[in-house]
Amino acid sequence: MVIRGPGRVRSEGGRQLPSRDPGFLIHETMEDMMRKKWLSAGAVVGLGAVMLLTSGYSVMANTSGYEAYKSAFTHTKGADSMASHIVWSLSDNGTKVLSGTADMKVNHAKQAMSMTAVVDDGTRTHTMQTYRQDGKMILKSSDSEVYRVMDQAPEWQHDGKTAQMPQAAEQVMEALVGNIKDLATVETGSDGTKEAELHLSGSQIPAVVNAVGSLIASKAGSADGWNHGAAVQGHLPAGHSEWKVNLPKLTDEIKVEQIDLDAKIGKNAALENQSAEILVTGKDAAGAAHVLTLQLNAGFSGYDATTPDRVDLAGKQTEKVDNRWERNGWNRH
Amino acid sequence: MHSLYANLLNETEKLWRQRRTKGFLLLALILPVVTVLLSSLLKMRAGMLFGLEGSLPVAMLHLFTFAIIPLYMAAAAAHSFAGEMAARTMKLVLLRPVTRARAYASKVIAIAVFAALCLGVLWIASTVSAWAVGGPAGGMADSLKAYAASFVPMMAIGLVCVFIAQLFSSGTSALMTIVLIYAAAKALPLLLPQLSAWSVFSYTRWDVLWTGSGAPAGTLLNTFLLLLSYIIMAYAAGLMMFARKQL
Numbered sequence: 001m002v003i004r005g006p007g008r009v010r011s012e013g014g015r016q017l018p019s020r021d022p023g024f025l026i027h028e029t030m031e032d033m034m035r036k037k038w039l040s041a042g043a044v045v046g047l048g049a050v051m052l053l054t055s056g057y058s059v060m061a062n063t064s065g066y067e068a069y070k071s072a073f074t075h076t077k078g079a080d081s082m083a084s085h086i087v088w089s090l091s092d093n094g095t096k097v098l099s100g101t102a103d104m105k106v107n108h109a110k111q112a113m114s115m116t117a118v119v120d121d122g123t124r125t126h127t128m129q130t131y132r133q134d135g136k137m138i139l140k141s142s143d144s145e146v147y148r149v150m151d152q153a154p155e156w157q158h159d160g161k162t163a164q165m166p167q168a169a170e171q172v173m174e175a176l177v178g179n180i181k182d183l184a185t186v187e188t189g190s191d192g193t194k195e196a197e198l199h200l201s202g203s204q205i206p207a208v209v210n211a212v213g214s215l216i217a218s219k220a221g222s223a224d225g226w227n228h229g230a231a232v233q234g235h236l237p238a239g240h241s242e243w244k245v246n247l248p249k250l251t252d253e254i255k256v257e258q259i260d261l262d263a264k265i266g267k268n269a270a271l272e273n274q275s276a277e278i279l280v281t282g283k284d285a286a287g288a289a290h291v292l293t294l295q296l297n298a299g300f301s302g303y304d305a306t307t308p309d310r311v312d313l314a315g316k317q318t319e320k321v322d323n324r325w326e327r328n329g330w331n332r333h
Numbered sequence: 334m335h336s337l338y339a340n341l342l343n344e345t346e347k348l349w350r351q352r353r354t355k356g357f358l359l360l361a362l363i364l365p366v367v368t369v370l371l372s373s374l375l376k377m378r379a380g381m382l383f384g385l386e387g388s389l390p391v392a393m394l395h396l397f398t399f400a401i402i403p404l405y406m407a408a409a410a411a412h413s414f415a416g417e418m419a420a421r422t423m424k425l426v427l428l429r430p431v432t433r434a435r436a437y438a439s440k441v442i443a444i445a446v447f448a449a450l451c452l453g454v455l456w457i458a459s460t461v462s463a464w465a466v467g468g469p470a471g472g473m474a475d476s477l478k479a480y481a482a483s484f485v486p487m488m489a490i491g492l493v494c495v496f497i498a499q500l501f502s503s504g505t506s507a508l509m510t511i512v513l514i515y516a517a518a519k520a521l522p523l524l525l526p527q528l529s530a531w532s533v534f535s536y537t538r539w540d541v542l543w544t545g546s547g548a549p550a551g552t553l554l555n556t557f558l559l560l561l562s563y564i565i566m567a568y569a570a571g572l573m574m575f576a577r578k579q580l
Contacts, residue, residue, distance in 0.1 A: 044565060045569045052559060052563065052566070055555045059530045059559055060531075174526055178541075179538045180541055203391035203472055203541075203544045
């Protein structure tokens, strides 16, 4: 008896062999069996393919939270002019140690900007005004009446728009983020605005973010680094060593516990509001536990309809400054 | 069912006898310990912090699901199918009183057993070493969930490896091809981001959807069905080819 096929060395038990040509017919039945097997295996693969198609499309539809946010972000960056109002605070175990606001008006087409930043350390406030007008950068601190003028404002951009992140860098970042973008959700309200949110906690936070966050949290506590770093950004008066930020110096078990990002996307598909809350836990050298909370809320308005404020320097005390910003900060120790 | 169980024992033992399996499991045991030692050494010497203590189990999991477990499964699949074909030992498997479907199933399950074993060893080793340096143990249930969830995408990738291995009659060429395909599939989303939702290889970090506040149920279900469809298709297609194979 010739049995062809895949090593299935088993006689067909109760099968009645017809009288005509048994060998041929056995062949036929084996072939039939194979065909049936192929059919069922093919059906299974087909079923899998259908499942793949339906679930794949749903998964793609579900990444819309991330996509909506990304396009809103691009819209916001690409706006010709806008005004933003930023409120932020940093607290340690619920006590505010540092807080501030910043009102900023930017007009890319006019190459102009104005900003008023206020920083509050709990005992006193400090205001810093910055203007960019007529190709000059003007800084004014609330500590003095002197307007510091830089003749050449730092180069912003080439074509009037903020430099775009290269496509490649964006895709690398997206690949690194990986499945986290599936966690972003979006809800469309009845008025056409969208609420996008991404909440990460515990082990969802990528190790890289955790490492960088821990590093920043541990360095921020050392007042020296903080002062110089902040001075560079013009938020704090440079060279005021008595300006001490009452931040704990974390040494152990530093961990980024939670990152909550919420955004409201307006009808014009640009960001209307963006808030962030980051929680870092850790222990200081004495073993006391700390929870550092950074809260930030930024509102954006006046898209393509914002004119930055101007300052009239006539009759005011001015001082020329070298426009090398770095020399005011990191390198002068 | 006995033939399946008996052959599973055979296949498990065959894999266990290979040096790469022991090395693979040893790596899962040692890597977390070495990482913790290195980071605490750096912390003592240079005051550098990596914030690793708290996230060590999950950081380790992502390292293993990204490269080490797929690589092991590729090697095991290549050896267990194409390799045995080349070494002419496949005949010995099929001469036993076991159907081809069950021989196939037992080989697949044996690979799955070691992938699961690796995840288990890794979880224990990284949790214990994180705990030893005083990392917060609060996220233990969370990381356990992450490890359990990771098994699903690992199976999907493992079965795709098994399927590809059917196309070859030499273990090395099968392994080389799988590794090349894996690398290409990992790089593809960089060129065509819209494809990443479809590729089984972009779900190696699927566990993040399960931990913490978690993803909405719809996303969990859809991504699970997507992985399941890969599992079903790769298993059935691999079986079809294995059953037709001429020795």
